[in-house]
Structure formats: structure tokens, C-alpha cells
Amino acid sequence: MVKICCACGKEKAALKRPKTSEQICKTCFYAALEEEVHETITKHKLFSPRERVAVAASGGKDSTVLAHILTTLNERYKYGLDLFLLSIDEGITGYRDDSLETVKRNEQQYGIPLKILSYKELYGWTMDEIVRAIGHRNNCTFCGVFRRQALDRGAALMKADKMATGHNADDIAETVLLNILRGDVPRLGRCANIITGEDSAQPRVKPFKYTYEKEIVMYAFFKKLDYFSTECIYAPYAARGAAREFVKDLELVRPRAICDLIRSAEEFRLDTREGQSMPVAGKCQRCGYISSQDVCKACVLLEGLNKGLPNLGVSRTRGPKGGKAGLPASVDIST
Numbered sequence: 001m002v003k004i005c006c007a008c009g010k011e012k013a014a015l016k017r018p019k020t021s022e023q024i025c026k027t028c029f030y031a032a033l034e035e036e037v038h039e040t041i042t043k044h045k046l047f048s049p050r051e052r053v054a055v056a057a058s059g060g061k062d063s064t065v066l067a068h069i070l071t072t073l074n075e076r077y078k079y080g081l082d083l084f085l086l087s088i089d090e091g092i093t094g095y096r097d098d099s100l101e102t103v104k105r106n107e108q109q110y111g112i113p114l115k116i117l118s119y120k121e122l123y124g125w126t127m128d129e130i131v132r133a134i135g136h137r138n139n140c141t142f143c144g145v146f147r148r149q150a151l152d153r154g155a156a157l158m159k160a161d162k163m164a165t166g167h168n169a170d171d172i173a174e175t176v177l178l179n180i181l182r183g184d185v186p187r188l189g190r191c192a193n194i195i196t197g198e199d200s201a202q203p204r205v206k207p208f209k210y211t212y213e214k215e216i217v218m219y220a221f222f223k224k225l226d227y228f229s230t231e232c233i234y235a236p237y238a239a240r241g242a243a244r245e246f247v248k249d250l251e252l253v254r255p256r257a258i259c260d261l262i263r264s265a266e267e268f269r270l271d272t273r274e275g276q277s278m279p280v281a282g283k284c285q286r287c288g289y290i291s292s293q294d295v296c297k298a299c300v301l302l303e304g305l306n307k308g309l310p311n312l313g314v315s316r317t318r319g320p321k322g323g324k325a326g327l328p329a330s331v332d333i334s335t
């Protein structure tokens with residue numbers, strides 16, 4: 001039997017929305033997704049008029065859809081934002097070089113300028129060189145720490161007021177779960193924040209905080225957006241895999257599980273009387289970029305690399321109550 005779109009009641013339904021299970025036509029799906037992102041942006045006051053916003057663009061599906069939707073909403077609702085694409089070239093042959101070609105095309109397609117910064121120019125090392133020096137075991141720690149800082153440096157260099165990343169609801173649910181598994185209470189308390197680094201020069205915002213990954217993929221697919229879909233060649237060693245699989249399994253049984261995991265972290269309150277101290281944002285004594293330690297993680301890792309002691313900065317920092325059996329260390333490598 002032909003299913004009719006539950007939103008317009010006229011067109012043939014083209015898909016079942018993963019988030020709501022509604023049968024919907026393509027046009028109504030685009031409108032619903034865009035409206036939900038607009039609502040997230042306005043309800044949480046993610047942007048102010050005339051702000052210069054760096055869209056952290058990897059060429060992957062999330063940031064490509066983010067660039068597309070932010071450009072669309074900026075025009076439709078007259079946000080008055082000065083948008084540009086900011087890409088970090090980690091120096092991964094056969095992966096990032098190809099995805100950056102996609103971002104260069106996006107620059108033309110969306111009509112917003114692109115700035116590319118590389119690990120080589122910032123740190124003197126490409127990821128390929130780092131992996132050759134340290135092997136596969138901890139490469140994601142180096143990559144995540146450097147990328148986080150590289151994005152901050154790029155945003156500062158380009159005089160951005162804010163940075164928007166393509167983190168979606170699934171990414172955040174996974175992070176919540178990882179922090180629970182690690183017993184990392186301080187991070188659990190802040191990992192679901194839609195705005196982070198509010199005390200820094202370029203706070204980060206997540207307009208896709210409530211947007212499901214499957215819906216982002218469908219949007220990109222139906223709209224035939226130009227994005228790069230290959231996994232990082234070093235990703236099989238990433239620590240998130242198990243949490244990702246688990247979230248996907250939960251979603252299969254109950255699609256709301258993703259939203260509920262996020263809500264759990266939102267409702268979470270840190271009891272400071274128990275001696276759970278929150279890290280305080282300061283400046284790294286070496287590079288001057290944001291850090292909760294005297295010397296930031298990027299500088300410690302870089303020192304190890306340059307001294308030929310790559311394990312120097314990869315010591316396993318445990319969560320506040322100690323590490324749990326077999327779980328990866330709580331080094332903050334999220335982008």
C-alpha cells in the first residue's frame with residue numbers, strides 16, 4: 001500500500017524518519033530537519049547577528065550538511081552571520097588529502113571562503129610521519145589533541161567569534177556513554193553542553209546536538225550533497241568503536257535512546273562537595289593556547305615527538321575515581 005506523507009498529507013512518503021518513525025516525503029523531510037536545527041540555534045542562542053563563524057569542515061557528511069544548512073538558514077532567517085569554512089589538514093595521505101578536495105568544492109558550491117591549516121605548518125609533523133614514528137597504538141590521541149588545538153588556532157587566526165562543529169546526537173550520546181564507562185564525572189557533566197569554551201575567545205557550538213546521524217546521511221543522500229565518505233585509514237584503532245556500536249544497537253530497539261542518553265547528561269549535576277573539582281581554563285605557558293594545565297597536552301605530546309620519546313605525553317591519565325577494567329584512558333581527544 002502506498003504511504004502518504006504525514007506532514008503534507010499529499011505526496012507519497014519517501015522515507016521513515018529514524019528519529020520519529022514518521023512516514024514523510026522528501027520535501028517535508030528537508031523542511032522538518034532544517035526547522036529543527038533552526039529551533040536549536042534560536043532556543044539555545046548559538047549565534048548573535050554579525051558574528052563571524054568558522055564552520056569546522058572535514059569534508060565528511062556531518063560538517064558538509066552543517067555548512068549547507070547553516071548557509072541556507074543564514075539566508076532564510078537573516079541571521080546576519082559571516083560564515084567561512086575552516087579545515088585542518090592532518091597530513092593523512094589517501095584520506096584527508098581527498099576529503100579536502102571535497103571541501104574545496106564546497107567552498108564554490110556554498111559560496112563561503114575556506115581556510116586550510118595543516119599539522120605540518122603548526123607542529124612540524126604530519127599524521128603520516130607521527131604514525132611512522134609511534135606506530136598505530138596511540139595515534140588517535142595525537143591526532144585528536146592536535147586537531148582540537150589546530151581548530152582553535154585557525155579560528156583565532158581568522159578572527160572568528162564562534163566555531164560550529166558537525167557533532168551530531170549520536171556522537172554526543174557515545175561520549176556520554178564513554179564518560180559513564182570511564183567514571184569520568186567532570187567530563188560527564190559537561191560533554192552534552194551545546195556551547196563549550198564560553199570563557200574562550202571562540203566558543204564552540206553544536207547545531208546538530210539533537211540531529212540523528214541517520215537523518216544527516218539521508219539529507220545528504222537525497223540532496224546529492226558533495227561529501228567524502230571514507231573512514232580514516234587509522235580509525236580502526238579508535239577507542240569509540242564499542243560505544244558507537246552499542247548506541248546503534250540501542251537505537252534499533254528504541255530510537256529515543258539517543259535523545260535520552262543526551263538528556264541524562266544534561267540533567268546530571270556535579271556534587272562539588274565530594275571534592276570533584278572542575279578543570280579551570282587557563283593558558284599554556286609554552287604556546288599560550290587554552291589549557292587547564294601549566295603546559296597543554298599538545299605541547300607535551302609535541303615535546304615527546306621531538307625528543308624521540310613519543311610516549312611522554314601519552315601516560316594514562318585516569319578518571320577521578322581511577323580507570324576501569326580495560327577501558328581507554330580519559331585523554332580528551334574529542335574534536
Ligand SMILES: Nc1ncnc2c1ncn2[C@@H]1O[C@H](COP(=O)(O)OP(=O)(O)OP(=O)(O)O)[C@@H](O)[C@H]1O
Pocket residue numbers: 055056057058059060061062063064086087088089090147151164165166167335
Ligand atoms: N580535519 C578537520 N578539519 C575541520 N574540522 C574537523 C576536522 N575533523 C573533524 N572536524 C570537525 O569535528 C566534527 C566531528 O568530527 P569527527 O571526525 O568526530 O566526526 P564525523 O562524524 O566524522 O564528522 P564529519 O562527518 O563532519 O567528518 C566534524 O563534524 C567537524 O565539524
